[in-house]
Amino acid sequence: MSGERVDQIFVVAKHWLLSLLDGAPLWVMPIASSLLNIAAVLGAFITLFALISVLERKILARIQNRYGPNRVGPFGLLQPLADGIKLLIKEDIVPLRADKIVHFIAPIMIAATAILALGVIPYGRNMTPFSIDGGILFFFAVGSTTELGVFMAGWGSNNKFSMLGAMRAIAQMVSYELPLLITVLPVIMIVGSLSADAIVAAQDGYTMAGVVPRWFVFTPWGAAAFILFFVSGLVESNRTPFDVPEGESEIVAGHMTEYSGFKYATFFLAEYFGMFAISGLAVTLFLGGWHAPISALQIIPSYVWFFAKLAVLLFVFIWIRGTLPRMRVDHVMRFAWTFMLPMAFTCILAAAVWHYQRGLAGWLWSLGIVGIIYLGLSHLLETKKKFAPRTYRFAE
């Protein structure tokens, strides 16, 4: 019983806080409840942002045989505090010919959309901040407005590098939004709901004598969709190897070139929040949300499991950044249209087969469909190396 109490500790705490407002008018309650949810989400993720920014540098340093930040506090853990103070007291420079208002609003808009997307993810049992019927759709609707913010940053700066970076960012975001959305469709088809809570609830329970959890990632279509979703998520959050919009060696820092001080920090905050949101959605859709991997471990509170899975995905993000070089911009786009998109459609087909034929037969059938299309595509797209003078194509 005590395990259950620990599991619900935040929900109970919220109810206790709301009970303090008992005498207040009727309309105060929903507003107070929403504000509490917002404060909780922001507090948790800003802490996580501070932690992950120092951990990322530590892990990258480990990969590159360095020490990483180790001066401020124990193991350099207070580094984000020092960074924050530094960025706050830096001079804020706005270019003379910049569009002042647009230049000012752009970082706020990008950060706001990233924070909004965090609101519909279930963080634990009864712990969805805003549980709406079309939660998944809300996530993507909000995510699709990020492009406008990137454009505003690029255009408002009145700088060629900024504009080129924004164009690249929008081009790759629009291209990869398609596979990202289509890989979500199989899950929605199988669950029959757009609500994040319903999707997590559908992954409850264990099969094979209570050993293997019923997460969608353990089905052939789910595994393929998860990998595609993760790669598209890398692109959507502009992370290596798909960080061409801010490729330092080519276009300075892309749409962030003309930003300094705290506005620059806001862009970073937005990038990391976007990363948290996409990883959180991947956990919700494919990795069973807050469910424990083994039934014996259900004593551990649900939110611990959610954040443990989130941490693993974030580690993979950082690991990939430390391992892979940046892709060339045209290769990124070609990969989206010739490989990601057909594979995403294949996932829908495999999920449809799975829907009508469960059990071992369905498993094998859907594995066969995914496997055959994957092999066929890789055979078709195999580049036959021809050593000829390189030709360049420019946008005209």
Added chain:
Amino acid sequence: MSTAAFVVIAIITLAGALAAASLSKLIHAALCLVIAFVGIAAFFFLLGAEFVGLVQVFVYVGAVAVLIVFTILLTRPSDEKVGGFNWSGVVIAIAIFAGLIWAILGTPTLSIAAPHIEPLTVKRIGEALMTDYVWPLQCVGLLLTAALIGGLILVMEEKP
């Protein structure tokens, strides 16, 4: 509560629309139009039509606004001011407004106390689209695919 929300959303939407019509820099006008789009989505939310509101954000803010902004960017110099009074625009606006008023006045009067209806869930919309309206849906899909292929052919490079 909902009356206050209605007034606030209406003011924001109208301000956005007015700014979109009157600002001299085209990009600013396009960005203000986005505010009006978001306001309309908020109206749908207020009415309980969650799905329609989300699609409004998805299609208009995510796609149409980006399209408009890119069209402006790629077709004219960024610092060109658009001034002058556009009489044809006024005529078209008045014609559309009159048409809407005519349509609204032509509808049977709505009873203020609306009958209790089920909330419009995503599931019901999906069922309706897949059963009663499956052929219109297919036709729209075909039309959009044709438009996509047409667009591709227009921008495709001639092989040298």
